[in-house]
Amino acid sequence: MAEYDAISKRLIQTCPDDFVRFTLGRDDVEVDDILETEQPTVEMHRTDSLILVRIDGEEALVHTEFQTTDSTDTPMPIRMAGYKIRIIEQYGLPVYSFVIYLRPNAGRRDKGRFIQRLPGHRFFVQYKVIRLSEIEGQDIVAGGHHGLLPFAPLMKRPAGMASEEWLRQCIRRTDDVSLDHATKVDFLGGLALLSGLVYEPSTITSIISQEGLMDAIMRESSFAQYLKEQGVKQGVRERAVEDILDVLEVRFDAVSAHPFAAPIAAIDDLQRLKQLLRSAVQVDNLEAFQHLLDAEE
Numbered sequence: 001m002a003e004y005d006a007i008s009k010r011l012i013q014t015c016p017d018d019f020v021r022f023t024l025g026r027d028d029v030e031v032d033d034i035l036e037t038e039q040p041t042v043e044m045h046r047t048d049s050l051i052l053v054r055i056d057g058e059e060a061l062v063h064t065e066f067q068t069t070d071s072t073d074t075p076m077p078i079r080m081a082g083y084k085i086r087i088i089e090q091y092g093l094p095v096y097s098f099v100i101y102l103r104p105n106a107g108r109r110d111k112g113r114f115i116q117r118l119p120g121h122r123f124f125v126q127y128k129v130i131r132l133s134e135i136e137g138q139d140i141v142a143g144g145h146h147g148l149l150p151f152a153p154l155m156k157r158p159a160g161m162a163s164e165e166w167l168r169q170c171i172r173r174t175d176d177v178s179l180d181h182a183t184k185v186d187f188l189g190g191l192a193l194l195s196g197l198v199y200e201p202s203t204i205t206s207i208i209s210q211e212g213l214m215d216a217i218m219r220e221s222s223f224a225q226y227l228k229e230q231g232v233k234q235g236v237r238e239r240a241v242e243d244i245l246d247v248l249e250v251r252f253d254a255v256s257a258h259p260f261a262a263p264i265a266a267i268d269d270l271q272r273l274k275q276l277l278r279s280a281v282q283v284d285n286l287e288a289f290q291h292l293l294d295a296e297e
Contacts, residue, residue: 014186065083137155
C-alpha cells in the first residue's frame, strides 16, 4: 500500500539517525545526507529510502524498503537485487540493504537473498529482512530511538499486556518524548495511521481522544488530511454495512440476518459493499444472499 510506504519514508527522513542505527544495530554511525531515491534508468525506479552514512570514517549507503504486504508482481528478492545493483552503479559505494515488513503476516517467506545458480554465471545478492512484529516493542518505547516510536504499535508487545493497553502506552510515550511540537504532532499522526495496519480505526480514535490528543493531530499534523480522508471513508463504510443489515432485517428476519453481521462488517472494499447492498434488495431469500457473500470471499 503506497500510502504506508510514503508515511514510513517521511518518518525515516525526519529521524534518519535513529533508523540507520536501528537497522545496522550499531550506534557508531554518522548520517551525512538523505539522497534522492529516483534512479536514472530507462524506466525510472524509486527506492523508499537511501541514506549516505559514515562508518569508521568510510562512506556507505543504507537502503531501506518498506513493505505492507508480500511483493507479488515482482518477488522481493528480484526487486532488491535490481535496486542494489543500480545503487552501486550510480554511487559506487558499499550498500547495506533492508526490507522492513509492516504487517504481522508479511515477509515470512522472504529469506533476504537472491541467488542465480547458473554454472559459470552465478549471482548472489543479500539483504536483511526486518519484520516489525518480531521486534520487542518495549525496547523501542524504553530506549532512545525516538524516530521508531510511530512504528512501535506494529511491534511485539510485552507478554501479558492487552493490545489496546500497548497502543495506549505507545501513544503516551510518543507524547512524553522530548521533541519539538511540530515533530511530536507528526509522530502522533504517523503513529495513528500506521496503527491502522493492526488496530481497528475506532480503537485508535478512541484512545487518542481519551488522551486529549485528537484536536492537535487533526489540526497540525502533516498527515491530518489523510487522517480526515480515512475517517470519512470509515464512516461511509460503516454506513454501508448498516444499510445492508437493515435491508436484510426488514426483508427477511432480524434474528436470521444477525449471522451476516460479522463477515459483512469485516469487508473494507466499498465497491463490494455497494454490490452486496444491491444484492440484499434483489435476492429472494437469505440462502441466496449467503451464496453471493460466500462467492465473493
